[in-house]
Amino acid sequence: MTREAARELVRWYLQTQGAGMSEGLNAQGFGGAMVGDAQLYFEHHEATQTLECSALVYRFREDPKPGVIDGFRREAEEGTDAGGGTVDFETENKSLFLSRDYTQLPVGSAFTKDMERLMKASLTWGTTVLDRVASRVFGT
Numbered sequence: 001m002t003r004e005a006a007r008e009l010v011r012w013y014l015q016t017q018g019a020g021m022s023e024g025l026n027a028q029g030f031g032g033a034m035v036g037d038a039q040l041y042f043e044h045h046e047a048t049q050t051l052e053c054s055a056l057v058y059r060f061r062e063d064p065k066p067g068v069i070d071g072f073r074r075e076a077e078e079g080t081d082a083g084g085g086t087v088d089f090e091t092e093n094k095s096l097f098l099s100r101d102y103t104q105l106p107v108g109s110a111f112t113k114d115m116e117r118l119m120k121a122s123l124t125w126g127t128t129v130l131d132r133v134a135s136r137v138f139g140t
Contacts, residue, residue: 003029005105006044006051013111038119041097053115054088054097055122058130063094071133072096072125080129083121084114098122 001009003025010031011024017035025031029044039056057072069089076087085098098121100114 001049001051001103001105003044003046009051009105009111010042012108013115016112035119038122040115040119049103051102052099053102053118054099055085055118057096057098057122057125060094065137067137068133069096071137075129075133081121083117085118085121098125
């Protein structure tokens with residue numbers, strides 16, 4: 001998917017979600033918005049022509065303790081609904097996301113449903129799953 005196609009898709013989607021006159025993606029290929037209670041981020045990867053869509057699960061203040069990220073990955077492997085996404089920890093901003101990639105331009109209604117699923121799952125992962133992972137890792 002070209003950057004221009006990704007920009008138009010994200011712009012259209014954010015406008016349908018009430019974000020006003022969003023440009024979709026900036027010149028560096030990044031975009032984002034709050035949609036309801038969820039935080040969505042978008043990044044176009046030029047080298048692979050991929051649009052990465054990420055819903056924030058949790059932002060750590062410090063590097064996560066050993067076993068925490070693996071605990072989230074284990075949840076996904078065990079079948080916890082990730083809204084069609086995968087567990088994605090970004091070390092540079094210490095944030096955990098559920099992310100999904102698009103290499104082909106999806107139909108608008110399908111993209112909207114995908115984002116709804118991803119956001120809903122991220123909110124569940126930020127509460128129920130986070131508590132479950134903490135209990136497993138720290139024994140609390």
